[in-house]
Amino acid sequence: MPRRSFVNRHELEEHQFHPVVLLAVPLCALFLQSYLPHIWQPLSILDLPLIAVLYFSISWRNRIAGTMLGTAVGLLQDLPGNGYIGVNGMAKAIVGYTAASIGLKVDVDNVITRALMNLGFCLLQSALLFVLQRYLLGETDYAAQPVHEVIRAAINAAVAVPIFLLLDRTRINEYA
Amino acid sequence: MESFFSRFRSELVLALLLLLQVVGLAAQMGRVHYASREDGHNVRTVRAWSAHTITPLETFLVHVGGGLRNTWHGYLDLRHVRQHNRDLQYQIDQLRLQQAGLAADARQGQRLQQLLAFKQQYVWHTVAAEGGGTGGGDQTRILTIDKGWTDGIRPDMAVITPDGVVGKVRDVFSDSSQVLLLNDPTSGAGIVLTGTRSRGILHGIQGGRLQISNLLPDDRIKPGEPVVTSGGDRVFPRGLPVGAVRSIKVDPEHQPYAAILIQPAANLDRLEEVLVVTDVAEQLTKAALAAGDDGDEAGKKASDVVAERLPGLTDNTKPTSGAPAAQGAAKEPAVALPRPPQAIHADRYSPGYIPPASDLTPGAQDTQLAAPAQQRTSPAIRPPKQAAPEDQP
Structure with a gap:
């Protein structure tokens, strides 16, 4: 198995992916997000599109690309739901932008770092969704559930780590 | 710049x-x-595209999963099937006996409902559909089904299972539809608590739970009390099981109302097949009403039926033809009315002291009223006649 290594700053900052991967992974995540709860309802606690956005944002380390990807995935995630189209789009755009910004400054290939980032960004998204629903859309019945959100973030972080390892294999190593 | x-x-x-x-x-x-x-045609284009893209794939996966399950259960996992078959045959025999009795009770119930002019809706026609996908995430509760506009599905149709109410159709596409489940925060249904007959509105809350929040706390509402649809929302036919009361407590955010949590009768988290109610029938049609007006026995008013069967003040053995009725009107009714006892010292508060209004003169002095009852000649203020011994009850 070839050992991956960074040979220059460019490779350290941006990882490249095949266009098919870039298209298929988010769409697959969106589809599973819709389909898996039908098999077992508690699986709705997962946020696979968020994991996909986080992975590509911190891998690209490009804020604009992270923002655009987060917006696109969030909007697509809003389509099959019952809410307004754009709520997840806004939340994931901010998450994508922030993840790309942090990806420039920390070692995102470390497993612990990845788990902590997923935990933090999942909580950030929950906070953003709460603010958007409660104050922008004026849905006063939308209550904060801190314990539920922490559990949700922990589960997503646990699921994200092996998914990140799988997605690492889809990177294109230009200097191998 | x-x-x-x-x-x-x-x-x-x-x-x-x-x-x-x-x-x-x-x-x-x-x-x-x-x-x-x-x-149903005016749905958002993007949502329609999304449904057209996702639904076929979901349907394919559902069919593959169903095929695998059927193969396993139908061909491989056949242990104890003979014993089960014998048990089921015995149950069928028993149920047939019960069915005969229930059918007689049902016919009697329908007759009674017709007598009381209940206008109740019944599920008349349903379309079976298979659940395929969800809305994604735990914020919305949406079920995608594989039947759409071409199958007769329309928005706001009720969706049920044999266990109970599931939700209603929200968006309809050509070959698929989206069902808004009861436990979605934007969903709602009119319900009745069968024990207390309290009517309320059921809606979903976060976490996929069901709650009634527009009822005041009532000690009579106990956990386990069944909840059925009221039919007042014009979506769900009345009388369908919704669930049972799980808990009741004061709602801290909407005092003084109570937060009544409901355990749904249908398993909203695991919906394989559902029934879409495409048509409801009203039991009491206009034709039936017209037939009832023709003097049919079944068309009598409930009050008449009850009056005939209960002991009343009138003599039921009297002929009811037209001619004797006129004679009967002239006669004094043979009724033993209770009468107050005669006052020992009559005063202005005694019965019969006040003359009828027809004997009084507007603007006149109330000397008539001031006179003792015994001195007046008006029949109205005459002391009440002592009841005959045979009139005493």
Whole structure:
């Protein structure tokens, strides 16, 4: 198995992916997000599109690309739901932008770092969704559930780590 | 200026995308809510595209999963099937006996309902559909089914299972539809608590739970009390099982109302096949009403039927033809009315002291009223006649 290594700053900052991967992974995540709860309802606690956005944002380390990807995935995630189209789009755009910004400054290939980032960004998204629903859309019945959100973030972080390892294999190593 | 745009390019992109989505949200909030729309063709194009893209794949996976399950259960896992078959045959025999008795009770119940002029809706025609996908995430409770406009599905149709109510159709596409489940926060249904007959509105809350929040606390409402649809929402036929009361407590955010949590009768988290109620029939049709007006026995008023069967003040053995009725009207009714006892010292409060209004003169002095009852000659103020011994009850 070839050992991956960074040979220059460019490779350290941006990882490249095949266009098919870039298209298929988010769409697959969106589809599973819709389909898996039908098999077992508690699986709705997962946020696979968020994991996909986080992975590509911190891998690209490009804020604009992270923002655009987060917006696109969030909007697509809003389509099959019952809410307004754009709520997840806004939340994931901010998450994508922030993840790309942090990806420039920390070692995102470390497993612990990845788990902590997923935990933090999942909580950030929950906070953003709460603010958007409660104050922008004026849905006063939308209550904060801190314990539920922490559990949700922990589960997503646990699921994200092996998914990140799988997605690492889809990177294109230009200097191998 | 150029350096500003190049320096803050990513921030500007983020701000622009957020602004566009805020504008999009504002445009959506100005539209009519989905659930109140009647025309299924006017769904948002993007949602339709999404459904057309995702639904076939979901349906394929559901069919593959169903095929695998059927193969396992139908061909491989056949242990104890003979014993089960014998048990089931015995149960069928027993149920046939019970069915005969229940059928007689049902016929009697229908006759009684017709007598009491209950106008009750019944499920008349349903379309079976298979659940395929969800809305994604735990914030919305949506079920995608594989039947659409071409199968006769229309928005706001009730969706049920044999266990109970599931939800209602929200968006309808050509070959698929989206069902808004009862436990979605935007969903609602009119319900009746069968024990107390309290009517309320059931809606979903976060976490996929069901709650009634417009009823005041009532000690008579106990956990386990069945909840059925009231039919008042014009979506769900009345009398369908919804669930049972799980708990009741004071709602801290909406005092003095109670927060009554409901355990749904149908398993809303695991819906394989559902029934869409495409047509409801009213039991008491106009034809039946017209037939009832023709003097049919079944068309009599409930009060008449009850009056005939209960012991009353009138003599039921009397002939009821027209001619004797006129004679009967002239006669004094043979009724033993209770009468107050005669006063020992009559005063102005005694019965019969006040003359009838027809004997009084407007503007006259009330000397008549001031006179003792015994001195007046008006028949109205005459002391009440002592009842005959045979009239005493």
